[in-house]
Amino acid sequence: GAVVSQHPSRVICKSGTSVKxxxxxxxxxxTTMFWYRQxxxxxxxxxxxxxxxxxxxxxxxxxxxxxxxxxASLTLSTLTVTSAHPEDSSFYICSARDPxxxxxxxxxxxxxxxxxxx
Amino acid sequence: xxxxxQLGSHVSxxxxxxxxxxxxxxxxxxxxxxxxxxxxxxxxxxxxxxxSAATLVKGINGFEAEFKKSETSFHLTKPSAHMRDAAEYFCxxxxxxxxxxxxxxxxxxxxxx
Numbered sequence: 619g620a621v622v623s624q625h626p627s628r629v630i631c632k633s634g635t636s637v638k639x640x641x642x643x644x645x646x647x648x649t650t651m652f653w654y655r656q657x658x659x660x661x662x663x664x665x666x667x668x669x670x671x672x673x674x675x676x677x678x679x680x681x682x683x684x685x686x687x688x689x690a691s692l693t694l695s696t697l698t699v700t701s702a703h704p705e706d707s708s709f710y711i712c713s714a715r716d717p718x719x720x721x722x723x724x725x726x727x728x729x730x731x732x733x734x735x736x
Numbered sequence: 737x738x739x740x741x742q743l744g745s746h747v748s749x750x751x752x753x754x755x756x757x758x759x760x761x762x763x764x765x766x767x768x769x770x771x772x773x774x775x776x777x778x779x780x781x782x783x784x785x786x787x788s789a790a791t792l793v794k795g796i797n798g799f800e801a802e803f804k805k806s807e808t809s810f811h812l813t814k815p816s817a818h819m820r821d822a823a824e825y826f827c828x829x830x831x832x833x834x835x836x837x838x839x840x841x842x843x844x845x846x847x848x849x
Contacts, residue, residue, distance in 0.1 A: 624779075652836045661826065662780075664836035677836075711779055713837075723768040723787060723832035727780040 620716045621645055624728035631702055632736055639697045639731045641712030647692035648714035652725060653685075656709040668695040702735040709733075738763045738829050742840035750848045755814040757843045759801075759827030762808065767829045769810045770837065771801055774824045783825075786810060797821070822847045 621644040631637050641651055649670050654662040666687050667675040674687035684706075686698040695714075699706050709732050713725035743758040761767060768787050772780040784795025791803040801812045810827060824844050828837040 622779075650834055654836075661839045661841045662837075664838070667834060667836055669834070675834075713780075723830055724770075724782065724785060725830075725837060726782070727772070729779040730777070732777070 620726040622712065622714050622726050622728040624710075624712055624731050626731060627729060628732045628734075630734045630736065633703055634701055636698055636700045637702055637733060639699075639710055639712075639733075641695045641697070641714070641728055643693045643714045643716070643726075646714075646716040646718065648695075648716065649692060651689060651695040651712055651714045653687060653695075653697050654711045654713065656711060656730075658709075662711060665697075699733065702733070704735045707733055707735045738767065738831065738838045740827050740829050740838055740840035742825075742827050742843050744843055745841065746844045746846060748846040748848060749817050751819055752816050755799075755812070755817045755821065755845065757812040757825050757827075757845065759810045759812065759840060760808050761810060761827070761829045763829055763831070765831050768832050769801075769803060770828045770830075771795065771799070771810075771812050772826045772828060774826065774842075776823075780826065783812070817845075817847050819847050819849065821845060 623642045625640045651668040653665045656662045665680045668687045668689040670689045676682045689695040711730040713727045739762045741760045770785045771783040784793045786803045794800045799814045827840040
């Protein structure tokens with residue numbers, strides 16, 4: 619149980635284009651999902667908290683107009699990197715809380731999406 | 737505000753030796769603490785967690801961690817290292833609820849044959 623998937627696993631795009639990353643909870647309903655960014659050989663930084671049916675909450679320093687988050691259902695959150703630039707290249711990982719298993723505080727992580735902007 | 741400090745960006749041990757990865761935290765409220773493992777180009781796998789029950793927490797793959805409030809520590813140990821334990825290990829803290837995780841910088845565990 620508590621499986622989270624991400625799609626795509628890897629994407630290469632041209633500078634100026636937009637890229638959408640999907641995060642799905644496969645066997646549970648996630649009212650809250652989280653998006654993290656990991657730079658090479660660095661730790662994970664929380665970007666935003668995605669709440670089903672409401673606006674995402676962004677961490678300080680994260681541009682909400684650049685990183686659009688939509689949590690349209692209890693099993694799907696999407697992160698769209700708009701007008702991507704090379705500095706947006708990174709590993710993006712989502713997580714989800716399953717309040718019915720493992721405790722409300724436990725987050726289960728997706729496998730990550732490697733974004734390369736040329 | 738919360739923070740996590742992992743001492744040692746790299747730890748090298750011999751196969752069969754004790755593994756000790758250090759984590760100290762700072763939290764204004766009773767924390768939930770986690771250890772995650774990450775293999776190359778993969779997401780994070782939960783090893784174990786502390787949620788205010790037992791202070792000695794047992795996890796998967798033979799790992800365990802002890803919560804010491806007086807030392808604000810949550811060190812990860814394994815009695816005998818195996819080659820497959822080579823990976824990046826992250827300690828993390830949260831207040832729970834809708835809060836995300838605050839991660840330490842990670843410790844790269846190297847297992848020498």
